[in-house]
Amino acid sequence: MRVSLKDVALRAGVSIKTVSNVVNDYQHVTPAMRARVQQAIDELGYRPNVTARHLRNGRTGIIALALPELGNPYFAELASAVIDAAAGHDYIVLLDHTGGRREQEMLVSQGFRALVIDGLILSPLELADEDLSGRTEQVPLVLLGERHYDLPYDHIAIDNVAAARAAVRHLLDLGRREVAFLGAQPRRNRPAELRVRGWREELAAAGLDAGEGLVAATDGWGHEDGARAMARLLDAGRRPDAVFASNDLIAIGAMRVLSERGLRVPEDVAVAGFDDVVEGRYGAVTLTSVSPDKAAIARMAVASVLDRLDGADRPARRQTAGLTLIERESTRGRAARG
Amino acid sequence: MRVSLKDVALRAGVSIKTVSNVVNDYQHVTPAMRARVQQAIDELGYRPNVTARHLRNGRTGIIALALPELGNPYFAELASAVIDAAAGHDYIVLLDHTGGRREQEMLVSQGFRALVIDGLILSPLELADEDLSGRTEQVPLVLLGERHYDLPYDHIAIDNVAAARAAVRHLLDLGRREVAFLGAQPRRNRPAELRVRGWREELAAAGLDAGEGLVAATDGWGHEDGARAMARLLDAGRRPDAVFASNDLIAIGAMRVLSERGLRVPEDVAVAGFDDVVEGRYGAVTLTSVSPDKAAIARMAVASVLDRLDGADRPARRQTAGLTLIERESTRGRAARG
DNA sequence: GTGAAAGCGCTAACAA
DNA sequence: TTGTTAGCGCTTTCAC
Numbered sequence: 001m002r003v004s005l006k007d008v009a010l011r012a013g014v015s016i017k018t019v020s021n022v023v024n025d026y027q028h029v030t031p032a033m034r035a036r037v038q039q040a041i042d043e044l045g046y047r048p049n050v051t052a053r054h055l056r057n058g059r060t061g062i063i064a065l066a067l068p069e070l071g072n073p074y075f076a077e078l079a080s081a082v083i084d085a086a087a088g089h090d091y092i093v094l095l096d097h098t099g100g101r102r103e104q105e106m107l108v109s110q111g112f113r114a115l116v117i118d119g120l121i122l123s124p125l126e127l128a129d130e131d132l133s134g135r136t137e138q139v140p141l142v143l144l145g146e147r148h149y150d151l152p153y154d155h156i157a158i159d160n161v162a163a164a165r166a167a168v169r170h171l172l173d174l175g176r177r178e179v180a181f182l183g184a185q186p187r188r189n190r191p192a193e194l195r196v197r198g199w200r201e202e203l204a205a206a207g208l209d210a211g212e213g214l215v216a217a218t219d220g221w222g223h224e225d226g227a228r229a230m231a232r233l234l235d236a237g238r239r240p241d242a243v244f245a246s247n248d249l250i251a252i253g254a255m256r257v258l259s260e261r262g263l264r265v266p267e268d269v270a271v272a273g274f275d276d277v278v279e280g281r282y283g284a285v286t287l288t289s290v291s292p293d294k295a296a297i298a299r300m301a302v303a304s305v306l307d308r309l310d311g312a313d314r315p316a317r318r319q320t321a322g323l324t325l326i327e328r329e330s331t332r333g334r335a336a337r338g
Numbered sequence: 339m340r341v342s343l344k345d346v347a348l349r350a351g352v353s354i355k356t357v358s359n360v361v362n363d364y365q366h367v368t369p370a371m372r373a374r375v376q377q378a379i380d381e382l383g384y385r386p387n388v389t390a391r392h393l394r395n396g397r398t399g400i401i402a403l404a405l406p407e408l409g410n411p412y413f414a415e416l417a418s419a420v421i422d423a424a425a426g427h428d429y430i431v432l433l434d435h436t437g438g439r440r441e442q443e444m445l446v447s448q449g450f451r452a453l454v455i456d457g458l459i460l461s462p463l464e465l466a467d468e469d470l471s472g473r474t475e476q477v478p479l480v481l482l483g484e485r486h487y488d489l490p491y492d493h494i495a496i497d498n499v500a501a502a503r504a505a506v507r508h509l510l511d512l513g514r515r516e517v518a519f520l521g522a523q524p525r526r527n528r529p530a531e532l533r534v535r536g537w538r539e540e541l542a543a544a545g546l547d548a549g550e551g552l553v554a555a556t557d558g559w560g561h562e563d564g565a566r567a568m569a570r571l572l573d574a575g576r577r578p579d580a581v582f583a584s585n586d587l588i589a590i591g592a593m594r595v596l597s598e599r600g601l602r603v604p605e606d607v608a609v610a611g612f613d614d615v616v617e618g619r620y621g622a623v624t625l626t627s628v629s630p631d632k633a634a635i636a637r638m639a640v641a642s643v644l645d646r647l648d649g650a651d652r653p654a655r656r657q658t659a660g661l662t663l664i665e666r667e668s669t670r671g672r673a674a675r676g
Numbered sequence: 677g678t679g680a681a682a683g684c685g686c687t688a689a690c691a692a
Numbered sequence: 693t694t695g696t697t698a699g700c701g702c703t704t705t706c707a708c
Contacts, residue, residue: 002476004685015695020687028693045474050453051393052685055700060389062432062454070421071616076414083408083435092454094400095433097421113430115388116398116454136383138340223620252620259622278409282561282590284597284622342701353679358703366677390701393684 003044012040023048063305064117065093066108068100068125072221072249074275074294075123081298082121089306091118100125100221111137119305125190140308142301145191152316154304156297160191163290163323164198167244167272170288170325172206174332176242176270179203180214182229182254183246184221195246195274213238218250226253234261241269242331248273248280248289255285255330271330286328293322341382350378361386401643402455403431404446406438406463410559410587412613412632413461419636420459427644429456438463438559449475457643463528478646480639483529490654492642494635498529501628501661502536505582505610508626508663510544512670514580514608517541518552520567520592521584522559533584533612551576556588564591572599579607580669586611586618586627593623593668609668624666631660 005023009016014037021029022037029037040046054060065082067075083093096113098104105127107113111120123144132151135141143155171179181199184192196215203210216233218225226245230253233240245251251273255265263269265285273280276291300319343361347354352375359367360375367375378384392398403420405413421431432455436442443465449458458475461482470489473479481493509517517537524531534553541548554571556563564583568591571578583589589611593603601607603623611618614629638657 002685006685016686017688017696018694021694024687030693033693047449047453049393049685051389051398052700053687054454055387055389055393055684055702056686056688058700060454070408070414070418071411073409073411073414073617076408076411076417079414079433080408080435083433092432092434094430095417095421096430097418111385113425115385116392116400116430223616227620249620252617256620256622278561279411279617282565282587282594284594340701344701354702355680355704356678359678362703368677371677387701390684391703393686393700394702394704396684 002049003046004049005046008037008040008044008046011044012037059309060116060118061091062094062117063091063119063121063302064096064108064113066096066098066105066120066122068098068123069221070095070097072247073277073279074247077277078123078294078298081294082302085295085298085302089302091302091306098125102126102128102131106131109135109137109141111139118309121301121305126187140305142304142308144297144301154308154316155318156300156304157318157320158292158297158323159320160194161198161201163274163292163325164195164244164246165202166323166325167274167288167290168199168202169206170327170331171242171244171270171272172202172208174242174266174270177208178214178238178240179208179242179244180216180233180238180240181244181246182216182226182233182250183218184225184250185217185219192246195244199244214240221247221249223249223253223256226250227257228253230254230257243269243271245271245273248275248277248287251287251289251330252280252283255283255287259284266329266331266333272325273330276324276326281328285330288328288331289326291324291326293324297321340387341384342387343384346375346378346382346384349382350375397647398454398456399429400432400455401429401457401459401640402434402446404434404436404443404458404460406436406461407559408433408435410585411615411617412585415615416461416632416636419632420640423633423636423640427640429640429644436463440464440466440469444469447473447475447479449477456647459639459643464525478643480642480646482635482639492646492654493656494638494642495656495658496630496635496661497658498532499536499539501612501630501663502533502582502584503540504661504663505612505626505628506537506540508665508669509580509582509608509610510540510546512580512604512608515546516552516576516578517546517580517582518554518571518576518578519582519584520554520564520571520588521556522563522588523555523557530584533582537582552578559585559587561587561591561594564588565595566591568592568595581607581609583609583611586613586615586625589625589627589668590618590621593621593625597622604667604669604671611668614662614664619666623668626666626669627664629662629664631662635659 005016005019008019086093105124119140121142141153200210216229218229273289276289280287343354343357346357424431443462457478459480479491519537522530524534538548554567556567611627614627618625
């Protein structure tokens with residue numbers, strides 16, 4: 001059986017409370033007493049039972065992080081950042097993935113998978129406002145990655161539209177005139193929708209074609225989706241001189257197809273992605289990409305959860321994390337290695 | 339305040355026990371009673387307090403998974419698989435990363451980061467037998483990915499040596515004669531050590547040079563490590579006709595450098611890696627790689643933990659997960675697309 | 677088949 | 693400064 005406070009108290013010949021005081025670094029304990037108790041603790045190898053402590057004070061020290069897909073390096077890198085940010089506050093992270101499916105995202109938001117958590121950070125792909133409006137679960141919820149939720153939840157956003165526009169402008173600045181968009185099925189309020197919008201706005205601002213013929217939608221966000229979409233576009237007879245993909249994996253899949261078809265990147269087709277995943281920095285052609293500040297996102301998200309736990313009773317807050325466009329070979333050519 | 343069993347009991351006009359019976363699907367409850375209690379539960383929106391339940395029965399429903407680095411897609415993909423495997427048994431997964439650092443791995447193995455877990459799956463990089471021999475933490479520990487631990491812990495291994503030999507043999511079968519090894523600093527019992535050993539054995543069996551001049555050690559397991567190691571080898575005047583890297587990221591980093599130096603893959607240099615990460619399937623040249631069965635590893639690991647939790651009192655078990663060598667363009671050329 | 681009550685290990689009032 | 697005790701919400705004997 002595991003050793004409890006009582007055992008230590010017995011051993012040290014003091015009361016449970018005194019042991020508890022020592023364990024919790026309570027101020028008013030005489031050094032002599034502290035030493036005596038500490039010795040008993042060491043001898044017995046006592047470790048506090050966190051479950052009991054949490055039953056008592058209502059906290060578990062765990063926050064859940066629910067992401068669409070850990071296999072996507074963007075989310076893996078983000079998860080890493082969240083684990084570190086949480087560790088800085090003595091919190092640990094329970095990880096879940098939703099597959100980006102709406103029902104799963106709803107389940108998670110209602111806490112059906114994890115009833116032990118103090119807070120939840122959710123990065124939704126499909127979830128709509130109305131899916132969350134009936135939320136009854138009490139633990140603080142922080143939303144990630146979107147910008148148009150109109151709900152009473154804290155929200156760490158990135159400015160998808162502005163970022164997409166910056167990427168497209170970069171392509172236009174390089175003299176490209178036929179910029180295709182590759183990316184997940186744009187549905188209302190989803191990241192893909194905002195990124196197409198940015199693409200469309202920037203082209204429109206430049207007086208260029210943003211017709212549907214230049215958009216190749218994908219079912220998902222993986223390499224293979226990008227490869228298929230690119231192939232479809234080319235098979236349809238389009239020969240854009242630039243491609244903006246709604247994430248890096250799609251961009252990399254597209255580059256793969258371009259190379260198979262004998263098209264050079266960036267000479268024939270310039271390619272830009274979104275996420276700045278490590279993978280993009282090591283391909284045969286390094287990938288130009290919009291780079292969200294993942295560490296900042298993680299920090300803000302964790303801070304928001306803890307803030308709510310500390311009883312902050314303020315209106316829902318929307319914070320925007322920084323973004324940088326990192327220009328690499330897929331748009332600038334080899335000279336631009338980075 | 340959250341609604342508890344007591345509230346439901348009050349509402350339904352029954353005792354706490356009866357409500358508990360209903361919640362836990364206890365057999366002998368009259369349907370009428372069950373319906374009445376269920377109604378109260380629904381009306382009040384009762385959700386069991388898992389912390390209390392766990393304090394009572396000693397389980398938390400959480401297993402921890404500690405991996406070196408989530409940014410490495412192999413581990414991200416493995417984490418995904420473990421989450422799914424655990425979900426199949428109504429367990430959730432607490433994720434931690436160790437950076438592959440020994441002290442951190444020791445801390446995790448002692449449970450210092452997470453005192454709430456029922457079991458721990460640890461994938462060590464640096465940990466040595468003696469680091470674990472003094473382990474006092476009680477929760478079941480399952481080790482991942484190695485094969486030479488001589489400790490009383492269940493262990494899901496892959497046969498690194500055999501896998502490395504198979505990869506090298508493939509390179510030799512293609513007619514290559516100067517096969518370099520790129521990979522993390524080989525230290526005793528670490529995966530890298532076993533993979534160099536396989537490389538060395540297979541070359542020796544073929545009567546070929548396995549001299550130190552063909553080994554380029556790396557500090558870590560990332561793209562940049564592979565890039566640096568490859569550059570160093572070439573700068574030293576070696577011009578191998580094949581490279582076996584101890585993981586895919588190193589292989590991809592190396593391919594990047596080869597291409598910068600104007601060497602073609604696989605015509606000039608054939609490249610094989612280890613892990614079969616998705617990234618390797620979508621580069622300009624797809625990567626031949628040793629593919630461990632990640633789903634099987636996850637399944638076995640979770641099963642081992644649960645087995646121990648169910649009180650299995652058997653000697654430590656060593657299971658070996660399957661491996662396949664996936665041949666792609668980096669050794670076979672474009673004909674072999676896959 | 678259902679109820680009463682003890683107790684899991686801990687913390688925090690309150691008492692001494 | 694330290695000890696006593698109630699109670700967090702649940703499960704589980706043991707009565708009824």
